[in-house]
Amino acid sequence: MIRVRFAPSPTGNLHIGGSRTALFNWLYARAKDGKFILRIEDTDKLRSKPEYVEEILGSLKWLGFCWDEIYYQSQRSGIYREYAERLLKEKLAYVEKTEGRGEAIIYKVTPQNVIIDDLIRGRIQFDTANIKDQVLIKSDGTPTYNFACVVDDYTMNITHVIRGDDHISNTPKQALLYQALKLPAPYFAHLPLIMGMEGGRLSKRTGATAISDYRSLGYLAEALVNYLLLLSWSPGENREVIEINEAIKIFDIKDVNKTAATFDMKKLDWMNNQYLKGADPARLTELILPLLTEKKYIQEGNFDRGYIISLVKLFQGRLSTLRDFADWADFFFLKDIQIDPQAREKFLSRDLSREFKLFSERLEALEQFDIASIEASFRQLVGELNIEAKVLIHPVRAALTGKTVGPGLFEVIYYLGKERTKERLLAWVKRGNV
């Protein structure tokens, strides 16, 4: 049975790189009917924080990567010590006393050639002559990363270690420890790193890196996962949008690319749009509600959910993030709308008070206030005025929404309602006549 693990250290939030490692581990476990183990590497007493553990767990759940088992290294110190003692007894390790502090246990590295058969990269050779002796147990009693990693991967029966490229140089050190402890080593697979747009590692300067940031920005978990999946892996057949359950059927760690990939926000936006389009409007509404409350567009417990669902449907196809909705649909919630300077200059700089007034009167006279009737009366009016529809459509949109772009005008009018539409039109009539 295949057993893989994701081993974050709770010294920060779960970021893009970590979640991609988690994804590939989780995916491999699901693809091969194995187990996905979570190991919290909280041996650094100074930097590890319980709130980061919570954050990481929360983000993993949000992404949909449920674990089968979870362990905390801080609760396993006895095990590490036991294995260290073993090496001490066999004289493969020695004790070093530090002034004022306790003693550290250090592994004596012997020069040799270590070969790693990496599942993604193939054979990698190292000469351990240029590896220093390795601290196993620090003078404060906690194990070092490489030692705890080996002991844990063995005792947790990990069969495949799938981790970031940055661990390649740790691998010979760990291989040495497996050898010294006479333990079988797992398979290794090193994933290429994800880089930022300016080259180099993905950093905070590149934009938001914490998964929770993407969540609050309005990205859908499934879109983010799909995008991450495409970094270093391809389903083939020119497919890009692929449901995770589909991916599970065809994924294999051997097919992962070797090259580092650059994180491209634009493509993520596109991917999010793909998922947003197909998502259930009611679900999206639930996700959007908090954003609207935050902007004070609605008050908790005092809004028409059905109405907002209709508005979401209006914008759904063109959103990159859920936050876009809050920005673009603001005119449905605000009493005093903001007029975009460009919209004012382009469409509202000339006097259209006569046209606005006429249209407003036609709307007033409408027996049936529905989209078709609104459009019909509008088309009739422009026909009578002998002008092209677009000559009036754009200024009306600008007056009603304050923007140059938006959903179809007649739908906007319908959902804005007769009264608000008239109000906004007439406000420009007054201004225009001055």
Add this chain to the structure above:
RNA sequence: GACCCUGUCGUCUAGCCUGGUCUAGGACAAGAGCUUUUCAAGCUCUCGGCACGGGUUCAAAUCCCGUCAGGGUCACCA
């Protein structure tokens, strides 16, 4: 600096293992156009790449060598 990894359009990639079907395919971005209502959606088109140099071969993106470039690691951090 030492060691290691990687090099196909600006970006993500297909192709590479099993050389010919590749005058290198798709997607994002960008540009142009269309959509008798905008675009931030949709459709169409365009731009753009095998890092470089040597081999091997009838034939190389595909195999070999070198160069260069980018990245990673060298902690009692993980």
